[in-house]
Amino acid sequence: MSSCRKESEVSEMVNPNSRTCKTYTQQFEAVWNGMSQGYVFWGRDTVDWDARYEQFKPVFEEFDARPSNKPVSEAEYNAAYQGLFEGLLDHHLYGMFTVPRAQYEAIVRPGKNDYEHNMDPYSERREELRVLQQRLDYVQGSFCSYDPEDYGVFSIPGMYFALIKLKTGKNIAYFRFTNFYLSNVHEYYSVISSGESVQEPLRKFYGPRYWEGISSEGSFANDESVVGLIIDLRGNGGGSTADLIPFIGSLSQSSTVVGYTRVKDGFGRLDYSPWSEYRVGCPRLHLKSDKPIVVLADINSVSCAELATMLIKNLPNGTFIGERTYGAVGALWPDSQHQHDYFYSGCFGDYDYYQYGRDMYRYKDIYPYYVYTSTYHMVDCDYKDIEGVGVQPDIEVRFSRASLMGDHKDPQMNRAVDYLRKVCIWDQAN
Amino acid sequence: MNKRLFLLLLLVAAFVPMWAQEVEAPMQLDEPTVERNRHWSVGVTGGIDRNYHIINMSYMNEYSYSPFAEGSSYGVQLSFSPLKWLTLRVDGVMLDKNYYRDHVVGGTTMSLPDTTYNKYLNVPVVLMLNVGKTVRLHAFGGGYWGRWLESRRKGITQGMNGLVSYDETVDFDTPESQVRDNRTDVGLVWGGGLSGVVKKRIEIGVEARWYYGLYDIQQDYMAHLNPRYNTTLVFQGGISYWF
Structure with missing residues (x-):
């Protein structure tokens, strides 16, 4: 039989x-x-x-x-x-x-991908990233740069903070994250998830002023003089999704849905688990009001940086300016050594x-x-595939290597400042 | 070809007495029903089932499949008995082919269970042999055609936020499902049971039957496809009315 x-x-x-x-x-x-x-x-x-x-x-x-x-x-x-x-x-x-x-x-x-200025995101873009960092010196305002120990291998490590002063006397807070490698973040993950303070690990890896900058009571970002935020993720090669909670989740006032994921579940090529929601939590210390936020990202924003871009784009007060991201959003199970043994x-x-x-x-x-290779197949909130396509900007401004390297002008950054200035003027007028 | 010819001859043999009925003496309708030749009956059936999902998991030895014992079966039946001892029976049955799968994640105690609830329409056609008078034993065998109507999955999966529960209906209209799922169900069916006349023209019975699927529940969409079959054991009772 x-x-x-x-x-x-x-x-x-x-x-x-x-x-x-x-x-x-x-x-x-x-x-x-x-x-x-x-x-x-x-x-x-x-x-x-x-x-x-x-x-x-x-x-x-x-x-x-x-x-x-x-x-x-x-x-x-x-x-x-x-x-x-x-x-x-x-x-x-x-x-x-x-x-x-x-x-x-x-x-x-x-x-x-199809952008001619795309480079190997894992090894060849250091020069541009350094120029981007130098370019920040031309931004008028108080510029605080933290350059912790160079433990990262994918990009210039660390994050940078600046206040960009507007003629109105108000400020735009500028944050730049060059990666999401808070290297021992998993040790603290349970602490982050439970909403407890993660100041110690953040201070350890990103310097004490980080916490003043974005999340604590009476911080710069929560200060009334700050009318908008720019989160710069250009050239960010990614890292651990656990970093998203303190760094990006804190930009919202509640947890935010980024998209949906599924995993393989069997021998067949089309054997999948059902889709499940991917939500980034909001830590206890977070941005207190829905100030306009611009996320800057480009073709060299990869993986976790793309998830962060999706998250900010999903916020009602979030706008994505720049160019499409790299298109590597399928996350990996953290333990790649035993991943196949597990799943x-x-x-x-x-x-x-x-x-x-x-x-x-x-x-x-x-x-x-x-x-x-990726563990998770991820789609956005409308179940649209992003892998290989990238997150699409709300306002597209193409990267100009010539402008950046020659004139030290940054069209994407300038567009973000203009956008926030107009939004803030409109907000004040209404 | 020989099997088809044999089945055709059986059908012809079954219907020839019916054509000859006009020249025989009229039937006495109040005689005991089970003694009659050449009669039709209709009825309803209902019962419980237990489905065995047959799959080779090879090196995926942390996956385990087992039947899920909450299935049911219900339907209607139409039968014709050309002889006292022979009945041709057709059923239209809605039955569950559910199964439970567990995946204990390697090296951990984390379990990712998944229960799949499948609803099928099966139309078995069987030849049944009967013995006895008021109380009859029967055994039958035949084939069935079916259609996979609904599927629902309930369980736990690994999401990016940790373990996530799900309970969702499978959409057969998605491009993936249309490539992957074979909704046509064909197989063999056999079984046996016991029936008795409780009143003129009315008979009740119980039986056990096996549905043995011959079609993979997946379409042949990839090389080295790991086939998956359903084998379903049904215990059911029924009541029928004889014309």
Whole structure:
């Protein structure tokens, strides 16, 4: 009787989290299966993953069939994995693959966007960020810069605060967050969630004036002289979503819905959990009134910075000025080492290889790999997909490298100040 | 082809006596019902069911599926008995094919349970063999066609704010569902039971039946698809009226 039913093939599939691959083909099969089963964007991705299997399996089989005097070259190996992952939607996706005793590895990062000034958000934008920081010196007002110890690897660390004086005598409070890496924030997460004070960790990592600037009673942001806020997230490479509660959640007077998420939930590519609301809480110390807030973001605002942009954009008093963000909003489960063990989705492979690289790799006879990919599929409050698309600005002002680097003028910043000035004048007139 | 031919011959054999009825002596309507040949009956059925969701989870060994024992089955039946011992029966049945899945997150005590409530319309066609007079035993076998009408999921998932409860109706009109879900249900059905005449023309009965799905509940939308089947055990009672 059971012969009338189709046989399951999953028992023959390689567990993508195992360390048992001893050929090119086994490595390919494990990687292909890990993506097939655990990749969270199959509901939207247009890549035909089955066609990729048919296309690339013979390539890896041919690698295995090579005689020892004709080894697989770095270019061939790299081209095979680049081709396998080409065009996938996940903008967090990062894959690394190598073989025993090889002096090379293949690295894939298929996320792309259409802005010509987009650079690799993880390594090449430091110069622009430093100019952005220098540009702040040209903003009239009281400028307080905190430059804590450079522990970040993705961008210039820290946050910056300034007061921009208007002719009316009022001020615009300016905050710049270059990342959301409050590195041991998880240690304090329960404290943050419970609404208790998080001053100590914030002081430790961002300096004592931070708390004066935005959240405490009688702070600058809550001062009557401050009529609007600019939150600058340009070039912010992201970080931990736990940071959003004290830094961005405190801009509201209650918790705010950012969007909806779902996770993979089974072997099938379209096996998903239902959507669940993603809400950022509001800490006990927060902005006391709904002053107009402008968030500045650009194509190099990535991941957590995009969630922060979405949050502020969702506020009734929030406006997004700048250009579309990078489009990597699918968050990851914090523990990427055990993510696949927990959920059979998201990151998979050999975490030691990811952490220490091929030189430190202690298994000399297996073919290691690691794929860093999103755990959550996120959509906005209207269930529109943002992955690969980015958060769209309310007022688009394109980044001008020439203007910034040549004239030290910042059109996006100027537009934000103009916008707030007009809104504030309108508010006062009414 | 041979199976189809055999079924066709059975149907012809069942209806030939009905055509010949006109030349036989008129039926005595007040004779014991179960003694009659060539009669029709209609009835209603209702009961409880237990669905077994068949799936191979392979290395996902922290997932476990089990039947969820709150299903029900109810429907109408139409049958024709060309012979005292043989009945052709068609049912229209609404039945639940629910199942419970638990996912104990690896290395933790965190549990992500999910109960799926599925409503199906099944139309089984069976040939039934009867023995006995006032109290009869019957056994039957056949096939069924069905349609997956509704699905609701209730459970807990991992959201970005932590564990989140959900209770939602599956929308079969979404593009994902139209690619993924196979709403046509075809399979085998068999079982047996006991019935008795309580009054002229009225018979009540109880029976157990298995619905053995032959169609994957998913469409063939990806390579190495892990098939999923439903097997449903129903205990039901019924009452029928004989013409």
